[in-house]
Amino acid sequence: MTLPLDERFSTTLHGLAHLWRLELDRRLKDFGLGRAGWQAISAIARAEAPMSQIEISNNLGVEGATMVSTLDRLEAAGFVLRVPSQTDRRVKHVTLTDKGQEMFGVLKTVAAQYRKELLLDVSEDDLERVTQVLERLKASIERSK
Secondary structure (H helix, E strand, C coil): CCCCHHHHHHHHHHHHHHHHHHHHHHHHHHHCCCHHHHHHHHHHHHCCCCEEHHHHHHHHCCCHHHHHHHHHHHHHCCCEEEEECCCCCCCEEEEECHHHHHHHHHHHHHHHHHHHHHCCCCCHHHHHHHHHHHHHHHHHHHHCC
16 A cells, blocks of 8 residues: 555655664664764754753754653753752753763764765755755744644
8 A cells, every 4th residue: 555645755754864864873882872862962063052961952842851851861961060050059050061962073074074974875955855845844843733
């Protein structure tokens, strides 16, 4: 049975995202980071301003308790610091340490190499078209929140 095109698209997109994350996990395991750790480090590094634990949790779509546990491990490993907010004593902002910045550099290098390998046979035009479609879909979802 052939799936309708829209269902093929969504199934392929979900499967691709899953496989992509699995492969990055495999490539990063020797650095002692699991998916939760490298995703948190990436989110913190890419943020325009220090984020609170709950902002990181919301950004990554994980439960607050799960994020606390992930940040506990990252802090114990020396990758992040939790800094109390100056305006709300209940809030802690999370920043990367020098070691965390260094690890983010490793993450970016590994991810860039994988992207290069994965996209080797994809033309620039195809990549541009697919990216535009995905950006439109993302914007549509964000508007509907």
